[in-house]
Amino acid sequence: MQTNQRSDGDQWTITSSVGRTALLVALGRALETRRDDALIDDPFAESLVLAAGDADLTPDVVEERAQDDPEMTRSLEFLTDMMAARTLRIDDEIRAANAHNCRQLVLLASGLDARAARIPWAPGTTVFEVDQPAVIGFKDEVLDEVGASPSATRVSVACDLRDDWLTALRTAGFADDVPTFWLAEGLLPYLRPADQERLLATITSVAPTGSVLMLDTTSGPIDPADWDIDASGFGVTVEDLFLDTGEFDARAWLNDHGWSASSEPVVSVLGENGRGNGITSDERYSAMIGKVQIVTARRS
Numbered sequence: 001m002q003t004n005q006r007s008d009g010d011q012w013t014i015t016s017s018v019g020r021t022a023l024l025v026a027l028g029r030a031l032e033t034r035r036d037d038a039l040i041d042d043p044f045a046e047s048l049v050l051a052a053g054d055a056d057l058t059p060d061v062v063e064e065r066a067q068d069d070p071e072m073t074r075s076l077e078f079l080t081d082m083m084a085a086r087t088l089r090i091d092d093e094i095r096a097a098n099a100h101n102c103r104q105l106v107l108l109a110s111g112l113d114a115r116a117a118r119i120p121w122a123p124g125t126t127v128f129e130v131d132q133p134a135v136i137g138f139k140d141e142v143l144d145e146v147g148a149s150p151s152a153t154r155v156s157v158a159c160d161l162r163d164d165w166l167t168a169l170r171t172a173g174f175a176d177d178v179p180t181f182w183l184a185e186g187l188l189p190y191l192r193p194a195d196q197e198r199l200l201a202t203i204t205s206v207a208p209t210g211s212v213l214m215l216d217t218t219s220g221p222i223d224p225a226d227w228d229i230d231a232s233g234f235g236v237t238v239e240d241l242f243l244d245t246g247e248f249d250a251r252a253w254l255n256d257h258g259w260s261a262s263s264e265p266v267v268s269v270l271g272e273n274g275r276g277n278g279i280t281s282d283e284r285y286s287a288m289i290g291k292v293q294i295v296t297a298r299r300s
């Protein structure tokens with residue numbers, strides 16, 4: 001099990017510390033893609049997970065372990081439902097924005113998100129992806145190996161989001177003055193509240209009218225003790241992933257700084273799609289997933 005404690009300026013690989021969470025959520029998308037009633041189709045997720053080379057963390061192995069481990073079954077259901085809802089909802093907004101002339105996207109903390117390769121983009125679209133160097137490098141290599149051919153121009157930007165990532169993004173070709181779709185999916189809990197605020201302020205400084213920002217967050221602060229999922233079964237300890245669990249209300253901040261932001265519980269997305277009954281009937285898991293909100297903000 002990884003027991004890396006967080007620190008300012010810490011770095012990771014795709015299998016260690018926060019990097020491993022990118023692997024876990026890709027595993028969730030791979031498992032969802034395998035379902036007969038899948039809400040999403042991510043044809044790259046399984047290849048990305050397998051390429052990380054962790055024999056304990058493959059779709060086959062975790063599904064087999066779940067067969068005689070009810071706790072693992074619940075954890076996988078939680079992960080799969082969460083990723084299905086999050087991916088579905090965000091994909092819908094991204095596709096709509098791209099169809100309505102938004103041709104520049106920035107995926108902050110892109111991890112193993114394969115949207116750049118799997119979404120059919122309008123001509124002239126550029127997708128920037130920002131993550132730590134080892135994570136970006138791993139994904140670039142695997143997408144190349146599997147012959148992914150994005151219909152957008154995909155630009156990798158290796159940078160820490162606690163550093164001056166905007167300069168790195170501009171150097172990579174980002175244009176300040178065009179409406180942009182910004183995504184910060186699965187990122188905020190791994191940043192200190194001050195870094196979360198700085199991130200949103202930086203985005204706001206280069207988000208003209210027509211820009212959209214989506215992120216996921218929790219209603220109320222995260223107490224790792226409440227996030228009592230069997231993360232150890234996936235080789236991570238929840239307590240070791242957070243630097244500071246103080247509260248920052250992203251939606252309120254956005255509404256105070258020129259955005260019109262609304263939020264939607266992940267469980268609503270599941271309910272609308274006839275899913276999530278198993279997880280919401282379990283008191284412990286229901287309490288966790290019930291807090292997760294998807295925030296959509298529009299710049300007017």
Ligand SMILES: C[S@@+](CC[C@H](N)C(=O)[O-])C[C@H]1O[C@@H](n2cnc3c(N)ncnc32)[C@H](O)[C@@H]1O
Nearest residue numbers: 021022109110111113131132160161185186190
């Ligand atoms: C849970 S994963 C989410 C990945 C991706 N957005 C997705 O939903 O599939 C968290 C990601 O945040 C990235 N991340 C967290 N803190 C970061 C930081 N300070 N700088 C750059 N990337 C960071 C990690 O490397 C990891 O890829």
